[in-house]
Amino acid sequence: DSGVTQTPKHLITATGQRVTLRCSPRSGDLSVYWYQQSLDQGLQFLIQYYNGEERAKGNILERFSAQQFPDLHSELNLSSLELGDSALYFCASSVGGRADTPFGEQFFGPGTRLTVL
Amino acid sequence: AQSVTQLGSHVSVSEGALVLLRCNYSSSVPPYLFWYVQYPNQGLQLLLKYTSAATLVKGINGFEAEFKKSETSFHLTKPSAHMSDAAEYFCAVSDAGNMLTFGGGTRLMVKP
Numbered sequence: 212d213s214g215v216t217q218t219p220k221h222l223i224t225a226t227g228q229r230v231t232l233r234c235s236p237r238s239g240d241l242s243v244y245w246y247q248q249s250l251d252q253g254l255q256f257l258i259q260y261y262n263g264e265e266r267a268k269g270n271i272l273e274r275f276s277a278q279q280f281p282d283l284h285s286e287l288n289l290s291s292l293e294l295g296d297s298a299l300y301f302c303a304s305s306v307g308g309r310a311d312t313p314f315g316e317q318f319f320g321p322g323t324r325l326t327v328l
Numbered sequence: 329a330q331s332v333t334q335l336g337s338h339v340s341v342s343e344g345a346l347v348l349l350r351c352n353y354s355s356s357v358p359p360y361l362f363w364y365v366q367y368p369n370q371g372l373q374l375l376l377k378y379t380s381a382a383t384l385v386k387g388i389n390g391f392e393a394e395f396k397k398s399e400t401s402f403h404l405t406k407p408s409a410h411m412s413d414a415a416e417y418f419c420a421v422s423d424a425g426n427m428l429t430f431g432g433g434t435r436l437m438v439k440p
Contacts, residue, residue, distance in 0.1 A: 254430040267426035319371035
């Protein structure tokens with residue numbers, strides 16, 4: 212158990228809908244990362260928040276957005292869903308904001324499996 | 329831009345045999361390198377990381393990896409495979425500070 216929690220574990224929805232994925236980081240971690248894992252794209256970095264502010268952006272679609280709240284939990288919002296958005300979405304957290312530092316080790320949650328029908 | 333290539337999407341070994349999972353990276357600056365393991369229906373767990381200290385890095389569960397700058401490689405090895413090692417393994421690089429760039433993954437199968 213990494214200490215990172217994600218809800219829900221599974222989500223099934225229809226095309227065109229909007230969903231919200233939730234992540235609670237490990238106690239004391241200020242940084243939250245979102246990743247998407249799909250069969251065709253592999254594991255891709257989406258976005259990072261550090262202490263409530265957006266820190267880095269990866270291959271995140273405009274239909275997707277995220278935020279980090281004062282209690283440091285984060286939500287990833289996916290809207291106008293398409294079949295191709297079906298994937299496993301991981302949240303990771305770290306103490307620091309940079310992966311290339313001793314405090315940047317990322318701990319991953321169990322993921323949310325999104326199925327768009 | 330950083331990138332990671334894992335040679336072999338599937339590797340099969342017999343129990344007790346050497347495990348060798350290959351990873352080559354591309355980076356414009358000295359990188360941090362990582363190996364993660366993903367068991368079925370679970371998140372990723374860090375096996376080991378290279379942070380520019382010792383080139384031979386020891387991780388959990390008997391795994392180790394050697395950083396070879398001249399070959400831009402960070403291959404993962406384990407002397408003797410166990411059935412419990414069957415999982416998917418991901419190599420990742422970070423040289424841009426914030427994000428991890430992952431390879432495509434290698435699924436390790438262990439035959440009894």
